[in-house]
Amino acid sequence: MKKTRIAVFVLILVLALIFLFPLYIAVLMSVKTAKQTFDSFYALPSSLDFSNYLHAWQTSKFPVAISNSLIITGLSVVLIVLVSALAGYSIARRNKPFYNIIFLLFLSGMMIPFQVTMLPLYKLGKTLHMLNTHWGIILIYGGFGIQMGVLFYTAFIKQISREIEEAATIDGCSTPGIFFRVILPLLKPVTATVVVLNALYIWNDFLLPLLYLQDNQYRTIPLQQYFFFGQYSSDLNLAFAYAVMGMIPVIVFFLLMQKFIIKGIAAGAVKG
Amino acid sequence: MGNLQRALRKEMWYLLFIVPGVCLFIMAVVIPLIMGARYSFTNWDGVSNKFAFVGWDNYVKAYQDPGFWAALGNTAKYALILTLLVNVFSLLLALVLDAFLPLRNVFRTIFFLPSVISIVLSGFIWSYNYSTGIPQLLSHFGLDVTSPLGNPDYALFGLILVALWQGIGSPMIIYIAGLQGIPQELSESAKIDGAGVWKSFRHITFPLLAPSVTINLLLVLTGSLKVFDLVFVTTNGGPGFATEVVSTYIYRTSFSSFQGGYGMALSMMFFLILVIVTVVQMSISRRREVEM
Numbered sequence: 175m176k177k178t179r180i181a182v183f184v185l186i187l188v189l190a191l192i193f194l195f196p197l198y199i200a201v202l203m204s205v206k207t208a209k210q211t212f213d214s215f216y217a218l219p220s221s222l223d224f225s226n227y228l229h230a231w232q233t234s235k236f237p238v239a240i241s242n243s244l245i246i247t248g249l250s251v252v253l254i255v256l257v258s259a260l261a262g263y264s265i266a267r268r269n270k271p272f273y274n275i276i277f278l279l280f281l282s283g284m285m286i287p288f289q290v291t292m293l294p295l296y297k298l299g300k301t302l303h304m305l306n307t308h309w310g311i312i313l314i315y316g317g318f319g320i321q322m323g324v325l326f327y328t329a330f331i332k333q334i335s336r337e338i339e340e341a342a343t344i345d346g347c348s349t350p351g352i353f354f355r356v357i358l359p360l361l362k363p364v365t366a367t368v369v370v371l372n373a374l375y376i377w378n379d380f381l382l383p384l385l386y387l388q389d390n391q392y393r394t395i396p397l398q399q400y401f402f403f404g405q406y407s408s409d410l411n412l413a414f415a416y417a418v419m420g421m422i423p424v425i426v427f428f429l430l431m432q433k434f435i436i437k438g439i440a441a442g443a444v445k446g
Numbered sequence: 447m448g449n450l451q452r453a454l455r456k457e458m459w460y461l462l463f464i465v466p467g468v469c470l471f472i473m474a475v476v477i478p479l480i481m482g483a484r485y486s487f488t489n490w491d492g493v494s495n496k497f498a499f500v501g502w503d504n505y506v507k508a509y510q511d512p513g514f515w516a517a518l519g520n521t522a523k524y525a526l527i528l529t530l531l532v533n534v535f536s537l538l539l540a541l542v543l544d545a546f547l548p549l550r551n552v553f554r555t556i557f558f559l560p561s562v563i564s565i566v567l568s569g570f571i572w573s574y575n576y577s578t579g580i581p582q583l584l585s586h587f588g589l590d591v592t593s594p595l596g597n598p599d600y601a602l603f604g605l606i607l608v609a610l611w612q613g614i615g616s617p618m619i620i621y622i623a624g625l626q627g628i629p630q631e632l633s634e635s636a637k638i639d640g641a642g643v644w645k646s647f648r649h650i651t652f653p654l655l656a657p658s659v660t661i662n663l664l665l666v667l668t669g670s671l672k673v674f675d676l677v678f679v680t681t682n683g684g685p686g687f688a689t690e691v692v693s694t695y696i697y698r699t700s701f702s703s704f705q706g707g708y709g710m711a712l713s714m715m716f717f718l719i720l721v722i723v724t725v726v727q728m729s730i731s732r733r734r735e736v737e738m
Contacts, residue, residue: 179547183547186539186553189539193557196611197571199575257466257470260463260466260467261466261467263460264461264463264464265464273464276464276468283471285720286717287668287693289674289716290714290716291475291479291482292696292713293492293709293710293713294478294482294485298478313470313473313474314474316470317470317473317474317475318475320467324467348459349456377564381675396565397566399564400679413570417571420567421567424562424563427562436558440619440622440623
């Protein structure tokens with residue numbers, strides 16, 4: 175029994191190293207010069223050299239891209255949380271056909287793949303002057319995100335006892351008052367789930383920014399990287415420095431939020 | 447009178463609460479879908495404001511288009527192989543990492559890590575690893591390999607490997623959550639009754655894990671049928687037509703060859719196929735869950 179355990183452990187360890195290998199190569203490339211890479215591919219450089227990073231920072235519009243990513247991801251997530259919590263509250267508390275039909279519409283919307291609506295969305299964005307703006311893409315992400323968000327919030331609010339709300343009504347609290355002062359604070363666990371799932375998706379999304387944010391000033395990190403890699407395909411060490419720079423924020427987010435992400439994915443599976 | 451007024455006001459608030467959600471949904475989903483359905487019956491080029499209705503012509507053309515069928519074939523191959531591999535690997539990992547193993551939380555983090563980086567990044571990193579990193583490593587063992595992404599016979603498998611690397615995280619978490627929901631006593635009593643590891647997995651763990659299997663198969667299958675980013679940033683459909691999938695084919699038709707109306711007809715057919723796959727798969731899995 176002990177032998178099998180050790181064997182399994184070694185096997186998993188090897189697999190983990192294989193999983194980390196591509197990332198190791200990326201980091202390795204980013205701290206070496208082209209000549210060092212050519213001389214000895216796998217060797218660590220004799221001295222750490224961050225000039226690639228400095229150069230990548232200067233040639234790319236990294237600060238612009240990261241602030242675009244932060245603004246778009248942050249505001250989209252806030253919008254999704256607020257709008258789906260409000261809608262979920264109505265659906266959960268008014269158990270009437272009208273609300274249930276809306277709920278079903280949201281649900282069936284999740285079946286529609288993005289590719290099916292991308293051309294009309296582009297056309298719509300052009301007509302409404304939503305291209306190359308922050309608010310345009312945020313509204314679209316909002317429309318996508320609330321479908322799952324409403325599902326989560328409705329299920330969660332249905333489990334909250336109505337007694338607290340009734341007590342608040344007797345105390346003279348209005349419906350918005352009840353929502354913002356009584357219900358919203360109770361929604362923290364499900365909000366954490368909605369936030370992490372949407373934040374990861376929006377932060378890494380490529381196709382919608384490709385359609386909506388062609389202008390250099392508005393590109394998010396993945397899109398900026400896509401163009402950067404195309405432009406600097408000959409200077410790979412520089413490109414890898416940029417790749418690692420773009421990887422750091424999301425990996426830090428993941429390590430900090432790991433607990434919530436894991437909970438969110440497990441919860442999402444049950445709801446789905 | 448006051449009561450009625452209060453009830454009305456309350457009802458109005460509930461209605462008001464749902465308005466923002468409905469508006470966003472209509473703008474981002476309903477209107478584009480209706481627009482798309484309408485365009486699919488026109489000869490719209492995707493750019494101009496002029497178009498004429500052509501009836502079912504686009505759908506007939508799609509049916510006769512060898513490019514669409516080839517892309518569909520590639521997509522099906524990619525999706526089926528990937529779904530199988532992801533589920534086998536993530537289930538095995540979940541079984542090992544759910545049981546006692548030193549450093550299992552560290553391992554979970556490592557296997558999940560690739561799923562949080564963007565596909566643009568992983569595509570870039572892997573393209574390089576395929577072309578230089580791995581050949582360099584294998585050359586130490588006297589093996590001479592070239593990037594699979596440049597070879598029409600292996601390009602699709604090269605992409606599947608990248609997607610496997612990035613796709614194991616979430617299914618693994620779902621399997622681990624499913625395993626933790628299975629009471630320990632069941633497998634313990636099976637052990638006492640003399641069941642081996644395989645038998646207790648086959649007859650106890652796996653049947654009880656059926657809901658997780660269903661959801662993972664569905665999520666990975668529908669997700670991989672929709673693959674776009676990975677193909678777009680690495681091979682862009684090539685070499686030749688070897689990795690052209692439905693999404694990239696639609697993108698090319700709509701945005702590069704200026705056949706917006708035709709692209710929309712392809713999109714609608716693709717949507718229909720996805721709905722059929724989802725419904726069929728759900729009904730098969732649900733029936734199996736009941737039987738077990």
